[in-house]
Amino acid sequence: DTEVTQTPKHLVMGMTNKKSLKCEQHMGHRAMYWYKQKAKKPPELMFVYSYEKLSINESVPSRFSPECPNSSLLNLHLHALQPEDSALYLCASSQGYTQETQYFGPGTRLLVL
Amino acid sequence: GENVEQHPSTLSVQEGDSAVIKCTYSDSASNYFPWYKQELGKRPQLIIDIRSNVGEKKDQRIAVTLNKTAKHFSLHITETQPEDSAVYFCAASIRAGGGADGLTFGKGTHLIIQP
Numbered sequence: 001d002t003e004v005t006q007t008p009k010h011l012v013m014g015m016t017n018k019k020s021l022k023c024e025q026h027m028g029h030r031a032m033y034w035y036k037q038k039a040k041k042p043p044e045l046m047f048v049y050s051y052e053k054l055s056i057n058e059s060v061p062s063r064f065s066p067e068c069p070n071s072s073l074l075n076l077h078l079h080a081l082q083p084e085d086s087a088l089y090l091c092a093s094s095q096g097y098t099q100e101t102q103y104f105g106p107g108t109r110l111l112v113l
Numbered sequence: 114g115e116n117v118e119q120h121p122s123t124l125s126v127q128e129g130d131s132a133v134i135k136c137t138y139s140d141s142a143s144n145y146f147p148w149y150k151q152e153l154g155k156r157p158q159l160i161i162d163i164r165s166n167v168g169e170k171k172d173q174r175i176a177v178t179l180n181k182t183a184k185h186f187s188l189h190i191t192e193t194q195p196e197d198s199a200v201y202f203c204a205a206s207i208r209a210g211g212g213a214d215g216l217t218f219g220k221g222t223h224l225i226i227q228p
Contacts, residue, residue, distance in 0.1 A: 031213030042202050042218035043157065055212020090156065097213040099145040099164045099206070104156040 004105035006091050012111045015081060021108045023074040023091030032074040033092040033102060034066060043090055049074060050097055081112045115140040117205050119219025127227050132193055134222045136203035137185040145206040145214065146179060146186045151221075152199045160201075161188070190224075198226045 004025045013019050023032065031050050035043035048056035049068040063085075065077040074091055088107040094100040116139040126132050138146075147162035163170045163177045163186065170177050176189040190197060200221045206214040 033213075033215060040221075042221050043216075045207065045215040045217065048213050048215050050212035053212070056207070056215050058215070094213065098208075099214075101147065101159055101162060102216060103159070104149075106156045 004091055004093050004103050006089075006105040006108050008108055009106065010109050010111075012113065013078065013081065014113055015083075017081075018077070018079045020078065021076040021089055021091075021110075023076075023093075023105055024072055025093040025103075025105075026072055027093065027095070027103075028071075029093035029095050029103075030071065031094045031097055031100070032068065033094075034074070034076055035090040035092065035104075037088040037090055037107070039087075047076075078110075081110075083112050086110055086112045115143055115205055115207050115217040117203060117217050117219040119203050119222060121222060122220065123223045123225070125225040125227055126193055128193060128195060130193055132188075132190045132197070132224055134188045134201055134203070134224070135185060136187070136205075136219050137183075138205040138217075139184065140205070140207075141181075141184065142208045143205040144208075146177070147204050147216070148177060148188050149202045149204065149218075150199045151202065157202060193224075193226050195226050195228060198224060200224070 034046040037043045046060045047066045052068045067075040090107045091105040092102040094102045119136045144165035149157035151157045179186040203219040204216040
């Protein structure tokens, strides 16, 4: 398997809901990432996991809570989001830690009402 | 933190002509510079990358050059084809100091290939 997969593809949630985004890779990659991409904008780094440990948190609000249960899975737990959090959430993974290609999943398109 | 500037924001070229997109970065510690192509509604796809110990890299019609002294890197696409139309992002690595590096992206260039 040479792909990063993400579920769900689309998600609509209210501001009081709790939901989770899921990312999976079976390439044996040791690092995984969450990026947020608003329409017509570049991806923005949110979190980096290295060997299942959080190594970068780009000052993301606490209503976003990442979790890395094992080396193949990455979750993003969402709670009390705001309409401005509506975006495409992209997961990526890389084999190593530095100077390594990051492979992106197809993303979850999130709409917060 | 790292800041990546990308120009132009839109580039229209005739089919068969060459296209050049330029980026500058601010953090001299950055050592990895990938280029991604993103079609509408799709994920970013890596098209070429360059590491800081290399000045130039080529893959068929696509080439990237890196000038570490000036902190800029460029993407060159020759013999452009309609399927090259997309948004192109440059990126630079963000050193994490013990963990994996993240990426900071430029704002993107919308490349339009005119038939």
